[in-house]
Amino acid sequence: MHTFRSMVLVACAYCLFSTVTAVAESHVAPEYIGVIAARDPKTGDYVDLERLTPATETKLRFLGFGGGRSELYYLGDKSPVRFRAGQSVEFVLRVERQDIDPQSLIQFWILDSDSSNGRRVLPMQDVASFVSVNARNESQTHQVAFRASKMGSNFFVFKPAEPLAPGEYSVSTTGDKDGFNFGVDP
Numbered sequence: 001m002h003t004f005r006s007m008v009l010v011a012c013a014y015c016l017f018s019t020v021t022a023v024a025e026s027h028v029a030p031e032y033i034g035v036i037a038a039r040d041p042k043t044g045d046y047v048d049l050e051r052l053t054p055a056t057e058t059k060l061r062f063l064g065f066g067g068g069r070s071e072l073y074y075l076g077d078k079s080p081v082r083f084r085a086g087q088s089v090e091f092v093l094r095v096e097r098q099d100i101d102p103q104s105l106i107q108f109w110i111l112d113s114d115s116s117n118g119r120r121v122l123p124m125q126d127v128a129s130f131v132s133v134n135a136r137n138e139s140q141t142h143q144v145a146f147r148a149s150k151m152g153s154n155f156f157v158f159k160p161a162e163p164l165a166p167g168e169y170s171v172s173t174t175g176d177k178d179g180f181n182f183g184v185d186p
Contacts, residue, residue: 076120
């Protein structure tokens with residue numbers, strides 16, 4: 001009976017420690033290089049963003065003679081990570097070195113919601129016709145301006161230059177294949 005009680009106490013202690021550890025992990029900065037997390041500037045609490053690898057799709061019009069369109073998309077019409085419009089939030093990126101301009105390293109995008117297909121879309125390029133060189137880089141119209149600065153010796157902290165409107169967003173680095181996604185509600 002004494003052994004059973006000891007085992008129960010050890011099991012309870014383990015569960016309690018695991019719970020405390022899991023809660024504490026949401027309050028720490030990203031552990032790995034290239035990972036981006038949201039942070040409440042008032043409390044310093046971190047929130048893991050939805051991390052997804054986008055798929056690519058190219059749509060041709062009239063077998064390519066009418067042009068085409070390429071886009072990146074994420075499955076799911078809304079991110080499960082949500083913030084409120086007007087909520088103060090900033091983002092933290094762990095880096096190996098801080099001698100690169102964060103404006104050339106970080107990508108911050110507005111995503112179009114395609115709820116009929118259950119996905120979020122970033123239009124990349126639209127070509128008017130197969131024989132035309134008139135191509136429009138659509139991703140530029142979806143960029144979010146941001147301010148960034150160094151934090152400590154291995155992080156950049158960045159936040160949008162203007163308050164974010166309700167919608168879906170993605171942040172990433174130029175060399176990374178994954179997007180870190182979130183949404184803003186009214």
